[in-house]
Amino acid sequence: xxxxxxxxxxxxxxxxxxxxxxxxxxxxxxxxxxxxxxxxxxxxxxxxxxxxxxxxxxxxxxxxxxxxxxxxxxxxxxxxxxxxxxxxxxxxxxxxxxxxxxxxxxxxxxxxxxxxxxxxxxxxxxxxxxxxxxxxxxxxxxxxxxxxxxxxxxxxxxxxxxxxxxxxxxxxxxxxxxxxxxxxxxxxxxxxxxxxxxxxxxxxxxxxxxxxxxxxxxxxxxxxxxxxxxxxxxxxxxxxxxxxxxxxxxxxxxxxxxxxxxxxxxxxxxxxxxxxxxxxxxxxxxxxxxxxxxxxxxxxxxxxxxxxxxxxxxxxxxxxxxxxxxxxxxxxxxxxxxxxxxxxxxxxxxxxxxxxxxxxxxxxxxxxxxxxxxxxxxxxxxxxxxxxxxxxxxxxxxxxxxxxxxxxxxxxxxxxxxxxxxxxxxxxxxxxxxxxxxxxxxxxxxx
Amino acid sequence: xxxxxxxxxxxxxxxxxxxxxxxxxxxxxxxxxxxxxxxxxxxxxxxxxxxxxxxxxxxxxxxxxxxxxxxxxxxxxxxxxxxxxxxxxxxxxxxxxxxxxxxxxxxxxxxxxxxxxxxxxxxxxxxxxxxxxxxxxxxxxxxxxxxxxxxxxxxxxxxxxxxxxxxxxxxxxxxxxxxxxxxxxxxxxxxxxxxxxxxxxxxxxxxxxxxxxxxxxxxxxxxxxxxxxxxxxxxxxxxxxxxxxxxxxxxxxxxxxxxxxxxxxxxxxxxxxxxxxxxxxxxxxxxxxxxxxxxxxxxxxxxxxxxx
Numbered sequence: 001x002x003x004x005x006x007x008x009x010x011x012x013x014x015x016x017x018x019x020x021x022x023x024x025x026x027x028x029x030x031x032x033x034x035x036x037x038x039x040x041x042x043x044x045x046x047x048x049x050x051x052x053x054x055x056x057x058x059x060x061x062x063x064x065x066x067x068x069x070x071x072x073x074x075x076x077x078x079x080x081x082x083x084x085x086x087x088x089x090x091x092x093x094x095x096x097x098x099x100x101x102x103x104x105x106x107x108x109x110x111x112x113x114x115x116x117x118x119x120x121x122x123x124x125x126x127x128x129x130x131x132x133x134x135x136x137x138x139x140x141x142x143x144x145x146x147x148x149x150x151x152x153x154x155x156x157x158x159x160x161x162x163x164x165x166x167x168x169x170x171x172x173x174x175x176x177x178x179x180x181x182x183x184x185x186x187x188x189x190x191x192x193x194x195x196x197x198x199x200x201x202x203x204x205x206x207x208x209x210x211x212x213x214x215x216x217x218x219x220x221x222x223x224x225x226x227x228x229x230x231x232x233x234x235x236x237x238x239x240x241x242x243x244x245x246x247x248x249x250x251x252x253x254x255x256x257x258x259x260x261x262x263x264x265x266x267x268x269x270x271x272x273x274x275x276x277x278x279x280x281x282x283x284x285x286x287x288x289x290x291x292x293x294x295x296x297x298x299x300x301x302x303x304x305x306x307x308x309x310x311x312x313x314x315x316x317x318x319x320x321x322x323x324x325x326x327x328x329x330x331x332x333x334x335x336x337x338x339x340x341x342x343x344x345x346x347x348x349x350x351x352x353x354x355x356x357x358x359x360x361x362x363x364x365x366x367x368x369x370x371x372x373x374x375x376x377x378x379x380x381x382x383x384x385x386x387x388x389x390x391x392x393x394x395x396x397x398x399x400x401x402x403x404x405x406x407x408x409x410x411x412x413x414x415x416x417x418x419x420x421x422x423x424x425x426x427x428x429x430x431x432x433x434x435x436x437x438x439x440x441x442x443x444x445x446x447x
Numbered sequence: 448x449x450x451x452x453x454x455x456x457x458x459x460x461x462x463x464x465x466x467x468x469x470x471x472x473x474x475x476x477x478x479x480x481x482x483x484x485x486x487x488x489x490x491x492x493x494x495x496x497x498x499x500x501x502x503x504x505x506x507x508x509x510x511x512x513x514x515x516x517x518x519x520x521x522x523x524x525x526x527x528x529x530x531x532x533x534x535x536x537x538x539x540x541x542x543x544x545x546x547x548x549x550x551x552x553x554x555x556x557x558x559x560x561x562x563x564x565x566x567x568x569x570x571x572x573x574x575x576x577x578x579x580x581x582x583x584x585x586x587x588x589x590x591x592x593x594x595x596x597x598x599x600x601x602x603x604x605x606x607x608x609x610x611x612x613x614x615x616x617x618x619x620x621x622x623x624x625x626x627x628x629x630x631x632x633x634x635x636x637x638x639x640x641x642x643x644x645x646x647x648x649x650x651x652x653x654x655x656x657x658x659x660x661x662x663x664x665x666x667x668x669x670x671x672x673x674x675x676x677x678x679x680x681x682x683x684x685x686x687x688x689x690x691x692x693x694x695x696x697x698x699x700x701x702x703x704x705x706x707x708x709x710x711x712x713x714x715x716x717x718x719x720x721x722x723x724x725x726x727x728x729x730x731x732x733x734x735x736x737x738x739x740x741x742x743x744x745x746x747x748x749x750x751x752x753x754x755x
Contacts, residue, residue: 040503041513048512061693062727089512089690235515236499237562 020290021116022300022447026409027053028283029235030242031397034135037238038280043072043079046235046282047086047132050405053233054128054284058298061091066124068098069111070284072132073400073435074179075102076139083130105351106309106432106440107131108283108404113307113442115287125292129285129408131401135278138179145173183435185315190322190435191352195261195270197320198354201361205269208353209253212274212394215350219391220246227390231409243277243397274353279397283405285412300447301416302428304408307442308332314437322355324439325431326362330373332441333429340380344421345414345428347407350393355433390414404432408444415446451568453491458528460654466535467543482540483612485583489570490532494592497525497561505652509687517559519699520683522589522599523551524653529569530585530603540574541581541607545659545669547703548678549582550604554698554752557598564592576617580608630742632735635714637688639734641676643710649680676707681734681744689717689730693750701746705736712737 029049032038038046047070055061070083079085084098103110108131115127142150149168156162182189188196198208222228223240232239256271286298293300310328312319319326325348333339340346340363348356362368363379373379390410393403411428418426426446433439497517505521506513517525534543559565566589573584582604589599611617646660658665659675666674682701691697707713714737720728729749735742 040500042507045503045506045513049514052514062725086512091690236513 018120019122021119021304022288022290022293023302023304023408023412023444024058024286024288024293024298025054025301026231026283026285026405026412027057027233028231028402028406028409029053029281030232030238030240031279031281031399031402031406032236032238032242033397034278034280036136036242036280037236038134039136041134041236041280042137043075043132043134043282044082044086044089046134046280047072047082047130047284048089049233049235050130050132050282050284050402051086051090051092051128054286055091056233057230058286058296060286062093063096064093065096065128066126067115067118068092068096068128068130069101069115070098070128070130070132071100071102071107071111071401072134073102073104073107074133074135074138075100082132102401103309103440104434104436104438105349105398105400105403106434106438107401108285108406108408109307109430109432109440109442110309110404112285112287112304112404112408113440116304116307119287119289122289125289127287129287129405130283131399131403131405132282133399133401134280135399136280141177143173143175143177145170149173183314183321188321189260191260191270191275193314193321194275194352194354194358195264195268196317197323197358198269198352199261199264199267200320201358203269203354203357203361205254205274206250207357208269208274209250209271211350211353211356212253213248213250215388215391215394216245216248217391218389219244219395222390227413231413241281241396243279244391244395248273270352270354274394276351276393276398279399281397281399281402283402283409285405285408299416301412302444302446305427305443305445306332306336307440308335310439310441312437319437320358321435321437322351322433322439323358323362324437325433325441326359326368327373328439328441329429329431330363330375330379332443336443338427338443340382342427343429344386344418344426345389345411346382346387347392347411347428347430348388349398349403349407349430349432350388351398351433353394356388359431404430404440407432408442411444415444419446451491452488453493454529454532457492457495458532460528460531461656463528463531463535464544464656464658467531470535470537471542471544482538483574483614484538485540485571485574486533486536486538489568490529491566491568492529493566493594495525495565495567496563497521499561501652501654502561505683508648508652509684511687515560515562517561518683519553519555519599519686520653520679522559523553523587523601523679523683524655525565526567526569526587526589526601527653527655529567530587533569533571533585539571540612541583541605541610545608547606547608548603549606550700550702551601551678551682552698552700553599553601555599556696556752557596558695559589559598563598565598566590566592566594568594574612574615576611576615577606578618580606580610581612581615582606630735630740632714632740633716633733635737636717637715638737639684639711639713639715641707641709641711641713643674645676645680645709646674649677653677653679655679671706671708673708676709676711678703678744681707681713682746685715685717685732685734685744685746686748689732689748691727691748691750693727696752697748697750698752699746699748701744703744704742707736707743713743
């Protein structure tokens, strides 16, 4: 039986087994500190730029992709079809379907895992997962009071009704609502939440500054050896992430004053140097079945082996807001018969240096392992020489939904370069924490 | 071209419009003998770059993402002051003000980035009779900074309505009683709702503050009943709507049939031509007034370019 179109020749449901989903490659624009190079670029501008670069890199002009999924955390209501609009504005075939998704900072990770699963099931043969965020071009809404009045005004029939409704407007209604990183249920910002966790796990200021410095040094070195040449496309005159400080030193970092948890006294350790700044940027990752990649003569860097989402009860302080990956990673590894020692690379998203270090501390803690993870003892120790070896969010910045795509493409390339380890494919883990007490983690394997 | 003249800086469009008005006034007083030849020189400006803020505004006004590659219409706007300088020279035979844009043909030979430093050169050619006056073509070439590589070439045809120059053959007028070509609108594929501020908005991003586009009053001063949308607004928007899956080399051609008085609702029909393998070859477009069904403009976008 002939098939209607090439992309729909994914396999019939009856004889589907689980097949492999491969990472072909990725592309992102350099990340920019908010209010900088992309101050006037919208989410759609940046997502289109990331797609443009991916299309150019892999020759996807006029190509129908199985599905594109991307999202933004700070999103204008007019951008309800953000991803589909970006696809229509790109050189991809207009017959490429697309949808938006959003899981806070884990948006990009969830896009990769969800689309990989569709490929594994044989529903699609190719996919692009992406994410974008602009802290500069953030939506600002009218106040809740004014919004209600305007909607009533729209429904009013007579002029007298309209005049009456307009008369309800009070000066306080005119101040706009800007988005914040505050948690709706606790009223604490993400930084304030992490400050509590950082203090709980007794993470020192020095340890956080050292992690931040390593992130900058590692990422600068990776740029210098052209590691990012086929992962990043310049945009708006920017060729490297504008937050990257190759010349940072521990002395400079030590001079910064704490910005979060200031009421904690000596336990106030989180500064602008060991926290990620608000950032603008976009990323995209090309995923495929093995057949599709081979038919298009494209590289296969790594397999998306497995993914796991987790969440914690942070509302009543049982766990820190950003600690969900501390639970999700042990589950993911156990399901795949692996331990921390079996991983050749770990990419743990640096929302704050304190987040990474609190997670590592929890895994090393015997009590946590026994009572919270249900293990015989501590979960394990991460070999720091395998952690964020090409830098992470403290250096690159963190445009919320775009971070997952950055991590997946970066790790896939690292695994591909590493190839085999002890006669088995190199393995890597990605862990991303997210607002709402959530986290999404994934396991990749070299081809 | 017998001689080139290099301008030291990009001319200011607003000054050019003032000069054009002054020249027109002088010509009315002096009643000078008309010249029936075009200036023999090309004008050139070097070291031109795009203004990033204005580029972004231009792209957003067209409803398109802000890319680093300059949209076709933006390159036209960037180069327009050079073409206008050609038309305000003392020995240019036609009055600039009130000139009507008849047609635009553009070839893209390579993508132009906002960071590129450009050399822009323009000259006039093909002065010819038209049944309604005299027409002329303005050629604009955009090259790399050394001037060695042609990136973009545009040819704009303008009509000086009611100006008849001695010695130019005038094509035969339509025979009395012969019907105009009838236009029956195709099925629309899109609709543009153009507000009264469309002209002012495009003027702000293109720098073309020709009074006929700005307001009813300023348009009336030039003999139009209402303000008119820029032809290049329509061209830029339809060309960017169509886009090109082959952005490296493509061409487009638009013929303006009647002015779009503002505000307006314009219906459009866009149809693609594809190769047997489904590859995009080009698109044709037609636009007309949604209410009166009067044809506004039509043309095409095509993959590939004519030989440079």
